[in-house]
Amino acid sequence: MTVTIYDVAREAKVSMATVSRVLNGTAVVKDDTKRRVLDAIAHLRYRPNAVARGLASKKTKTIGVIVPDVSAAFVAEVVRGIEDIATMYNYHIILTNSDAQTDREVALIGTMWEKQVDGIVFMTHRLNKSQINAFEQAQIPVVLCATEDEERRVPSVNIDNRRAGKDAAEYLMKRGCQKIAFVTTEEGLSVLSDRRGKGVAAVVPPDSLIRIDTGNGRYETALPILQDFIATRKIDGMIAASDELGLASIHAAQDVGKNTPQDVKVIAFDNTRLATMVRPEMTVIAQPMYDFGAVSMRLLTKLLLEEPVDNYTVILDHNVVERSST
Amino acid sequence: MTVTIYDVAREAKVSMATVSRVLNGTAVVKDDTKRRVLDAIAHLRYRPNAVARGLASKKTKTIGVIVPDVSAAFVAEVVRGIEDIATMYNYHIILTNSDAQTDREVALIGTMWEKQVDGIVFMTHRLNKSQINAFEQAQIPVVLCATEDEERRVPSVNIDNRRAGKDAAEYLMKRGCQKIAFVTTEEGLSVLSDRRGKGVAAVVPPDSLIRIDTGNGRYETALPILQDFIATRKIDGMIAASDELGLASIHAAQDVGKNTPQDVKVIAFDNTRLATMVRPEMTVIAQPMYDFGAVSMRLLTKLLLEEPVDNYTVILDHNVVERSST
DNA sequence: AATTGTAAGCGCTTACAATT
């Protein structure tokens, strides 16, 4: 029924070892023999069984990808980057969503271990000892992707979020903003946002800065909170932790009769496609989402193929993209 | 180094078969023995090797997912649905992007075969004999997800796209539109859109209908085309093949001095989050994106677990969600 | 009848031996 390497060997009148050799190019095979093997493979429509190969070679050529939620635009873009580079290096990815819950993440690392993945690309909002322990336990190479790890315990690809926060704040101040709001999610929800907040706070004087907690980060949740906030506080600049919150900021302002950028300027993080699909188009701190994924995966291949790595903590560039909301 | 079932057996003073039994619950094991095995597992931190299990049992508990592009909002949502249900049934997913290119798809089906996936969820824009052949060759259960297969050769989950096109058109006509544009991508790019177009054409008289080709379906590409179109043609209603094109329609109208919904009403397909994150909020034909994935995966599990299936061609409901753009 | 063990096999890779 299923064609095995054994069938190919018989058909080509060679041993299975020789078939394996032409399949993997692990040794020189005489041209004539090779042709016979190739013919047999084509004739029998043989496909090597990757599971058997994985067991024998102890390499599955698959990578575990653990993300909070693929359905988020940011994450989906990252995943695309991961997958593209994985394909390029002949790896496949097992994709899982953790909803950023530590216990789920730890469990997933465990199942990735069972699945014998060669490596893991990991993305989360909060990294703590639990996940690190799980990694050590599983003994699988890991690359953190767009995830804060101040102690640099694990190879990672990120931007300098503190610097990015500063840049956003400096930009608004240069544009004349006197009273700036940092629009974010609840504290502790995302270490990454918290770091940006620190960058903002390092630049804006305390009495010119307000932190506004919009809950879970969703547009719908944030909108009424921001409407109320903008109506009652005198602010002229907003730094939003994501495009979605940026949009909510702009719309909330419009809803209470203020205009962007005249009355209140808005700069947001991320630069997903949302940023240009809205009026006014949003000024953003652009993040290299695709590259987060692509570079993470590339770094992981270096780890796996034992190529030299000159930097285990890759900091990608971010930049201000000026549009009409400021 | 790596702990195997053999080590557990020795530690628990039983045979590996017994360990396997408590691991899989495939046979009754005396309570006392079971406890000893469980203790040994905990003590040795044993994790069963899923690859070995896959080879021995010929079931990998992994599903191949082939989609055009995860970074598209619609697709990402579908994938989330797939993954959630997969997790529920103890499957993992290998995710791949095909960019809807038939040759890539065929190649991917081949590698899924090599990977010994138990089943495939397949999403594409155009289904033809090549992919069907590849499926038959690989002999893997497949469920088509949100893709048109008029001949119903393969189990599938979809909406009635023709009906949906009709509904959109009828809705606009009921709202008094006299001159309706169907805003879509180039013909043949998406069989699904083409079907909707047929539904529209079945309802709107030919001289009241214009089909406008916006190219690849991207907002940026469509915007200038639509600006020109709206400026030069007298239309009062637009049916957009996606939220993105719907947005482009609204913005293009605004750009040439027309208002939505006063001057031109816009209804779009999909109902991604975009639809409510824009002003005016968009009226849409809502698609059950998450359910496309979830139901596809559920159908696949039925196929795999040999549960009774009463319908191999599942048609999900769509519905008009009325908002401010009409 | 309930519980446990033995041994073969899943389809490959790879060290080592044998042949040309």
Added chain:
DNA sequence: AATTGTAAGCGCTTACAATT
């Protein structure tokens, strides 16, 4: 020296046999 074959092993499942 170049090329090919032999046989063991990767870590499980599972049919069948053996024991309680």
